[in-house]
Amino acid sequence: MTGRAVVDVCVVGGGIVGLALGRELALRGRSVLVLESRRVGERSAANVAAGMLAPASEVDLSDSRLTEFALAAHAMYPEWCAALARESGLDAGFDPTGTLIVALHHDHLALLERLNEFQRERGLTAERLSAASARELEPCLAPGVIGALRTDDTQVDPRRAMRALVAAIAAAGGVLEDGAEVSALVRDGDTYALTVRHRESEATVHASQVVLAGGAWSARVALPAGLPSLPMRPVKGQVVRVRGERLIGHVVRTPDVYLVPRADGELVIGATMEEMGFDARSTAGMVEHLLREAQRVLPGIAELELTECGVGFRPALRDHLPAIGSLDGAGLFVATGHFRNGVELAPITAQLLADVMCEGRTDPLIAPFTPARFATVASA
Ligand SMILES: Cc1cc2nc3c(=O)[nH]c(=O)nc-3n(C[C@H](O)[C@H](O)[C@H](O)COP(=O)(O)OP(=O)(O)OC[C@H]3O[C@@H](n4cnc5c(N)ncnc54)[C@H](O)[C@@H]3O)c2cc1C
Incomplete structure (x- = not known):
């Protein structure tokens, strides 16, 4: 310049x-x-982001106008990625497999029921699954899973x-x-x-x-x-990336953690929400928390290689x-x-x-x- x-x-x-x-x-x-x-x-x-395209899984966290916007975003994503691939020659890693929101105990189950009510109120569909059906879809899920919701929420690889x-x-x-x-x-x-x-x-x-x-x-x-003047603040998020044998095909979430699998064997585990300004440190306590919650739902991650601890700042008005x-x-x-x-x-x-x-x-x-x-x- x-x-x-x-x-x-x-x-x-x-x-x-x-x-x-x-x-x-x-x-x-x-x-x-x-x-x-x-x-x-x-x-x-x-x-740093996981890349979940999740209007249904996060409907309970969103203003209805944001849900409407997110649903329109969700609908255009596959074609947007296809056009991007034609123009750039590069694949954005869009994956339509879907999302399982999993309950490990009765409090989780109550949260899933509440989420499902919100989904119905806003005209979204989600399939209620028994523990056995959830494990049929994802055999590596922990034996402690007691129920799940399946949504059409998808994912892309932001990198x-x-x-x-x-x-x-x-x-x-x-x-x-x-x-x-x-x-x-x-x-x-x-x-x-x-x-x-x-x-x-x-x-x-x-x-x-x-x-x-x-x-x-x-x-x-x-x-x-x-x-x-925009009342902007950063909301710190920590994630962990592990890599190895592909254990799941769906994005798997519990109310405490999410796991986002990529085709190349990477698994993104996230994420914290912290009011810490622009503090860019990965902290032992939060990394331990993410790994512990992730292992509760997918024990096999213990054998995967830990490749990255990342920090990002969500732009929050x-x-x-x-x-x-x-x-x-x-x-x-x-x-x-x-x-x-x-x-x-x-x-x-x-x-x-x-x-x-x-x-x-x-x-x-x-x-x-x-x-x-x-x-x-x-x-x-
Ligand atoms: C842990 C974590 C997990 C997330 N997971 C998801 C998810 O699953 N799905 C989802 O949809 N979203 C997710 N997000 C949110 C998502 O990452 C952000 O909302 C999104 O990245 C915001 O995009 P942006 O371009 O506005 O900002 P950013 O992606 O942060 O980019 C802003 C860029 O602007 C540059 N910049 C800033 N100021 C200047 C300047 N003055 N001059 C020149 N350059 C400048 C910065 O260097 C930066 O590169 C996640 C975020 C975090 C932290």
């Missing part, structure tokens, strides 16, 4: 949301520059998806610069001027439209006075809903706050925000997530 660059659209943040949006805009013929402060994946929450997105952006003519940190943005006539620290030098990028998609760091870019839309009523947009669901919601966020940016059309699905909801509080 030279001292001064002019582009049509600049996306700040090369996490899964920024990359999905960069691809979508480039496919629509826009000249796109995606700026990522580190190497892609180095500090993105998606690089592979991000690699495919990087290639797809380039194939569509977009540009991704890594090592480029945006520190500030001002209005400059018809454009926005962004201050960018790139390697050892500083540059200015001028863009007609800008999208802040910096995940948990989204509120750190200095903006012109008077704009809503005060109401735990995403912010998608214009921040200033003009060309400055945000796509952030996807909290526990950013992998699932990245494709639909990209598609519907691109509709707003390119056609001025706001789909009712994203209307509840307008960043303007934080303006009232700020001006009050």
Whole structure:
């Protein structure tokens, strides 16, 4: 990047949301520059994430408007991954096998029943399974399993998806610069001027439209006075990765832990939810907790190789809903706050925000997530 660059659209943040949006805009013929402060994946929450696409399993944790958005996201995922593979030549690791939510004792069973009620209320289907039927589907489950729910919730490998997105952006003519940190943005006539620290030098990028998609760091870019400030905080999540013989085909969850199997023998075990700011340490207690809970449902993991302990930061806004839309009523947009669901919601966020940016059309699905909801509080 030279001292001064002019582009049509600049996306700040090369996490899964920024990359999905960069691809979508480039496919629509826009000249796109995606700026990522580190190497892609180095500090993105998606690089740690399990990649569950789980509207049914998490319906009890979600606002109904978020469930509706997540269901639409879920429906478009297979075709989105197929298109991504055609454009990039890379497989994003989409796996439609499904999810088993398993009970190990009667408290779990009560939680499963409550979840199943929520699912029925919101028109979602899940199949109740006896312990024997659950073990028929997944023979390595612990003998202590006393019942299960089977849902159509699927999964994708976020690391592979991000690699495919990087290639797809380039194939569509977009540009991704890594090592480029945006520190500030001002209005400059018809454009926005962004201050960018790139390697050892500083540059200015001028863009007609800008999208802040910096995940948990989204509120750190200095903006012109008077704009809503996003009440963003990081919610720390720890996961453990093990590898070896493939013990399960479904994603397996209990109310205490989830296990997400990949085709290549990796198993992702997660995740903690911690209010610890940007504390990036893996801690012995939490790793022990995850492994213990995972072994209770799948004893065979004791024999697998421990390959990684990871930490990521979920971007959480005060109401735990995403912010998608214009921040200033003009060309400055945000796509952030996807909290526990950013992998699932990245494709639909990209598609519907691109509709707003390119056609001025706001789909009712994203209307509840307008960043303007934080303006009232700020001006009050
Ligand atoms: C443990 C864990 C498990 C999860 N599991 C799931 C799951 O199963 N399913 C699911 O859907 N979601 C899951 N999530 C949530 C998901 O990972 C996030 O919601 C998603 O990654 C958010 O995407 P993002 O692009 O907004 O942010 P990120 O993926 O965090 O990316 C933000 C990027 O922006 C860059 N950036 C920030 N500021 C700047 C700047 N000023 N200039 C340039 N670059 C900048 C950062 O370096 C980073 O690379 C999980 C998260 C965690 C932590």
